[in-house]
Amino acid sequence: MPDNEYIRILLVEDDRGDARFVCEQLGKGQADRYRITHTDSLSFAVLQLKAQPFDIVLLDLSLPDSHGIDTIEEIHQCAPEVPIIVLSGASDEATAAVQKGAQDYLIKGEAPAGVLARAIEYAIYRKQSELKLTHTIEALQEANQQILTQQKSVIEEERLKVLLQMAGATSHELNQPIMTLLGTIEIMRMEAPVPEGWSKHMDRIENAGRRIADIVKKMSTIRSVDYKPYPGGQSIINLDQIIRVLAVEDTDADFEQFKAHMAYQKRIEMSRAASMAEARKQLQENQFDLVFLDYLLPDGKGLNLLTWMEKEKVEVPVIAITGHGDEIVASQMIKAGAFDYLPKANITHETLSRCIFNVLEKFQLKQEVALATQKVVQMATRDPLTGLFNRNFMNDTLKTEFERAKRHDNDLSCLLIDLDYFKEVNDTFGHHFGDLVLERVAQSLEDNIRKTDFAFRYGGEEFVVLLPQTDITGANKIGEKLRALFETLKTEDGASKTTVTVSVGVASLGHSNCSDGKDLLAYADKALYQAKARGRNRVEVHSQDVSQVNSAKRFKYIKERLEVLVEKTKKASVEALELVARDMGGIRFKEHNQRVVQFIELLGARMKFQPKVIRTLQRAAIFHDFTKVLLGDFQDKARLDPKETQGIKDHPYTMTHLMEPFDFFSDERAVLLWHHENWDGSGYPEGLKADDIPLGARLLAVVDALVAMTSQRPHREMSTDAQAMQELVENAGIQFDPGIVQRLLEVTIEEKLLDVPDQMVLQAIGQLKRKGSKPHAD
DSSP: OOSSSSEEEEEEOSOHHHHHHHHHHHHTTTGGGEEEEEESSHHHHHHHHHHSOOSEEEEESEETTEESTHHHHHHHHHOTTSOEEEEESOSTTHHHHHHTTOSEEEETTOOOHHHHHHHHHHHHHHHHHHHHHHHHHHHHHHHHHHHHHHHHHHHHHHHHHHHHHHTTOOHHHHHHHHHHHHHHHHHHHHHSOOOTTHHHHHHHHHHHHHHHHHHHHHHTTOOTTOEEEETTTEEEEOSSOOEEEEEEOOOHHHHHHHHHHHTTOTTEEEEEESSHHHHHHHHHHSOOSEEEEESEETTEEHHHHHHHHHHTTOOOOEEEEESSOOHHHHHHHHHTTOSEEEEGGGOOHHHHHHHHHHHHHHHHHHHHHHHHHHHHHHHHHBOTTTOSBOHHHHHHHHHHHHHHHHHTTOOEEEEEEEETTHHHHHHHHOHHHHHHHHHHHHHHHHHTSOTTOEEEEEETTEEEEEEETOOHHHHHHHHHHHHHHHHHOEEEOSSOEEEOOEEEEEEETTTSOOSSHHHHHHHHHHHHHHHHHTTSSSEEEOOGGGOSOOHHHHHHHHHHHHHHHHHHHHHHHHHHHHHHHHHHHHHHHHHHHHHHHHHHHHHHHHTTOOHHHHHHHHHHHHHHHHHHHHTOSGGGSSSOOHHHHHHHHTHHHHHHHHTTTOGGGHHHHHHHHHTTOOTTSOOSSSOOOGGGSOHHHHHHHHHHHHHHHTSOBTTBOOOOHHHHHHHHHHHBTTTBOHHHHHHHHHHHHHHTOSSSOHHHHHHHHHHHHHTTOOOOOO
């Protein structure tokens, strides 16, 4: 149960009769037990949950701004630790409500006081039990992670020891000075009597040298893929690796001879196969590091086994053993894949050991070369950012697949995919986030095409998908599937989140007259051109009949390109004006303008303005501050004479006149001209009223006033955030648009823009509602 003496209930119900019934039922006999806050919409319920704590939510599923089971999820996202009891007029949603996370479900009008009270008590108890269990599990996981971290620290120390042993020198480089050291000790013992007291030191040096030599011998056969497991799932390279050897030898005496020579090698583990058939079976079922292969076997020759190993890709080094001592036989087996050979008559402990370690080192070098080659190939064929095949590899693949399709009379389709408005993503969130979007799109592309298809990064934000044996109808379906996927695919990094749509052009060999792969790609590009000209976020199929976009669509495309150029010109002009204003106005201009631009960004997003509109309002704000700096400081005086007062009222005309050289800033000029108009018609320059004032001008007026009141000014003491908020509320309906003021206060709660308690902001919103404020629709 809650620690406080009463249960805090948020009742979300738009029917006043039903709300009154719930309050009456809970008030019977234990009115002091409950503190009920009533709201009639989901949006206001969310604001209440963000502003103050509640013990339970009684939720109606049919609200003016939300309907159905998804309402539960909205509440859960806002307050996941608060239990929910659903109140509804029908019982058919009970199971779905509980599955969505509601603790209980009651039918309106059929819940007596006792039943409702018990349901509330039990719901709170169950939710608290769930939270305790979750916290316990999290605590156990954290403790377990600490243990794993400690284990990892120990293992990393061991790993460092191994690296120090191996760093900077190969076994060959280490072996030579060690052998010189041991040889010198031996010569000193032989040539002259050892001085008294030296013998003990020489023994210690010799023992240390032999231990180092043993480690060097181990290093020469280390396989980087052989790890020694440690607790916690960690592992390091195993220095004491067992070398598993398969001797393919049909003669018992020869095999026993091998075993006798290997008896001194404690790290070698011998197995035997007496025939080729048995050798194939063992190589398929077990892992070996080396094979001794006799040339003559009961069921074939060693050459046959080497051929089989190459065909089956059994990568184990082979030493050929032959009783013939024939150089021609040895040469044949080495050409077939053996790494070295030994005649049986010449095998000794020393020759066998030396051959084993030389072959293992040679084999390891071969593997490293193969791995390096693989990496080089990958670098040549893969895009480093997305991991998709790059454009060079696409050109080769397109040519190969096109020729294969023509040769076998199959179809081949191509999708050319372009991310819509991707430049805005980079400009808004930064290039690092833009790269994250490209990686996310590439991964989703690979995950949602067939294994027989190819995905490439064509360049920038463009991707190509080749679809072998796919006609135009199938390619169109795949293109539409991908378009729908990306329309809902979110990319986020904790600080930013966005969704990017795509335009897709589709072409196929069977549907268009293609002479080569380049034609196929060019037709897909024309179809993509059509998709962009027709509004983006769509799939267009290339057709020979409509290969040229009509003049109207071409005009639209050219217009869009010109708009991009104008947008770039605007950006450059604004940046130049900002530099001039900062030189003249200093830090005060910069700080004030940054806050205004930030507030416009958040408030515009809250009101669902298009990015282009938000940028227009931000530029208008920059021009507003810029012209104030140019017009001088008399506006900062505490008292103005009549001439100066008239100058203030002429500011809107002066601002727009200053902007006249920039013809492409017509929208911004309109905002500047009307932003001093008041909601009740008492403003200037034209005395416009209410909705006659452009919406952008009304928004700039509210934001600029809030920032001005909470900034240092020479002629007026800076207001606290609470005072500024109250002044906005008091002047809503007089100077300011009440709906925009309400939206700004809602953003204040969500983004913590002002240092004001959430409860005080909610009270201010309630005050606006009592004034008859209606927030602008999202």
